[in-house]
Amino acid sequence: MIHVRLAAPGVDVEFRAASGITALFGAAGAGKTAILDAIAGFTKPQAGRIILDDQILFDAASGVNLPSRRRRCGYVARLWALFPHMTLRDNLLFPLAGLPRLERHRRVNEALERYALRDCATRRPQEAAPDEQLRAAVARALIGEPKLLLVDEPAAGLDLALRGEWHRVLRQARDDAKLPILLATRDLETCFELAGEMLLLGAGRILQTGPPRLVLDRPASVEAARLLGVRNLFQAEIAALDPGRNTSRLRLDQFELTGPYLPGRLRGDRVWLCVEPGHLRATAHDGSKPAANQVPACLERVSQLPRAVRLEFAGGIVAEVPRHEFERQKDNKDWLVEFPPDALRVL
Amino acid sequence: MPLDWSPLWLSLRYAAFATLLAAVPALPIAWLLARRRFPGCELVAAAANLFFYVPPAVVVYYLLAGAGVAGLRFQWDAAVAVSAVYTLPVLLYMMRGGMEAVDGQMANAARTLGAGEWRTFSRITLPLAWKALLDGVVVGFLRAFADFTLTMIAARRAGIGLLLPFAAFAAVDLARRLRRRQVAV
Numbered sequence: 378m379i380h381v382r383l384a385a386p387g388v389d390v391e392f393r394a395a396s397g398i399t400a401l402f403g404a405a406g407a408g409k410t411a412i413l414d415a416i417a418g419f420t421k422p423q424a425g426r427i428i429l430d431d432q433i434l435f436d437a438a439s440g441v442n443l444p445s446r447r448r449r450c451g452y453v454a455r456l457w458a459l460f461p462h463m464t465l466r467d468n469l470l471f472p473l474a475g476l477p478r479l480e481r482h483r484r485v486n487e488a489l490e491r492y493a494l495r496d497c498a499t500r501r502p503q504e505a506a507p508d509e510q511l512r513a514a515v516a517r518a519l520i521g522e523p524k525l526l527l528v529d530e531p532a533a534g535l536d537l538a539l540r541g542e543w544h545r546v547l548r549q550a551r552d553d554a555k556l557p558i559l560l561a562t563r564d565l566e567t568c569f570e571l572a573g574e575m576l577l578l579g580a581g582r583i584l585q586t587g588p589p590r591l592v593l594d595r596p597a598s599v600e601a602a603r604l605l606g607v608r609n610l611f612q613a614e615i616a617a618l619d620p621g622r623n624t625s626r627l628r629l630d631q632f633e634l635t636g637p638y639l640p641g642r643l644r645g646d647r648v649w650l651c652v653e654p655g656h657l658r659a660t661a662h663d664g665s666k667p668a669a670n671q672v673p674a675c676l677e678r679v680s681q682l683p684r685a686v687r688l689e690f691a692g693g694i695v696a697e698v699p700r701h702e703f704e705r706q707k708d709n710k711d712w713l714v715e716f717p718p719d720a721l722r723v724l
Numbered sequence: 725m726p727l728d729w730s731p732l733w734l735s736l737r738y739a740a741f742a743t744l745l746a747a748v749p750a751l752p753i754a755w756l757l758a759r760r761r762f763p764g765c766e767l768v769a770a771a772a773n774l775f776f777y778v779p780p781a782v783v784v785y786y787l788l789a790g791a792g793v794a795g796l797r798f799q800w801d802a803a804v805a806v807s808a809v810y811t812l813p814v815l816l817y818m819m820r821g822g823m824e825a826v827d828g829q830m831a832n833a834a835r836t837l838g839a840g841e842w843r844t845f846s847r848i849t850l851p852l853a854w855k856a857l858l859d860g861v862v863v864g865f866l867r868a869f870a871d872f873t874l875t876m877i878a879a880r881r882a883g884i885g886l887l888l889p890f891a892a893f894a895a896v897d898l899a900r901r902l903r904r905r906q907v908a909v
Contacts, residue, residue: 445835
């Protein structure tokens, strides 16, 4: 378990992370690397405290600041940072300098076996394949038996095959080592694939925490929703509240919607409304009167996604529909977009 | 006429000692400037770079004056010391550049793997920067070996013997005078 409370230029956060992968998710400059650097001891925060398994790594009040070499934090850098003048075997031997010779070789052989590096152990990093490099980087970070693993978004820029391998290796590390892993990433898919918990970072502050599914489904604020890439964000006024039917009436700029009842809100309150593009239903408008929560919309732009089609309508409405559904009605000019009441999220 | 090789050997010895003497402080100072931020860090770097913009005669004059103030008798060792101080900025400049070119993530990774500062320097920074460090030593050696102002003053004031650049100049000058005399006769 690690408990971090720190304040540094542009960063002010407090969080705990238990065994398993905790993703630090945020845009570039959100403070992910600054947090990892402070935990690893590369930078000294202005204030705060970092405790790892009852050991104080840093405490501004009492002046404790352990050097990196004594913090027992494994670190996987963005570009792996394998030492290019050493073979992969020597890279793995590097953290074990203080151990007896036999123990060193036992651990290295075990790591080479576990991470499938035996065939390339005598190669230098630049001579090894990219998947071997990433396995070696993780193996080296874990061979010294750290209490915490810090991973600084190395998946950025990896192709799809390598990304799959990277996820597999990190899952293996999580299951084998059973230690807290802090993973800085800008990739939402990586969060969903690997992380049990997610810290949503914006401008050096934690905006929201929780399991990735929950964070994405229920963004706590407009800022959080924007960071998560939620496309449909609308300002609305609560026009009516009906606790008997468990519904509410929401007035947007150009149309009105029926939503779920909003406990704790009053009529006339201004709220932010968000809807996942995949939850909207877009169909051809045959000229008939729109049903409840259906809005006539003019299609402005169509873009192809790997498994769907994104439709951008006037008024900032974005829907994603399956490709086959779009193909059936692609010549259509007028559309009806339906906002299912249970898909509406009020921030 | 037999060839006199002594200026060459003397110059090689003189430049080698001066480079070695300069390299000893240059290495840790370059590491400090490349890897650490401390009060006055930029001032040290600027002072070292200043040597590039001041004419060599002026630099050597003040170094000699400094040696005089320090009470050094201007002999072989003092001449080498002056040359080392004159060479130091070149070494510093090139060594610092070489160390800065080594990815800082390598050193950070080494630290998280349990390495102290000395081990990080000797096992990671030094092997990765050795080409740039060698370049610095070669350029520093050539500066000590071939700089005319420095070698002339060292040769004439310290009386350590003729160094190659000044010996070459003296030989050319003598030949020119002899030719003039023959023409006059």
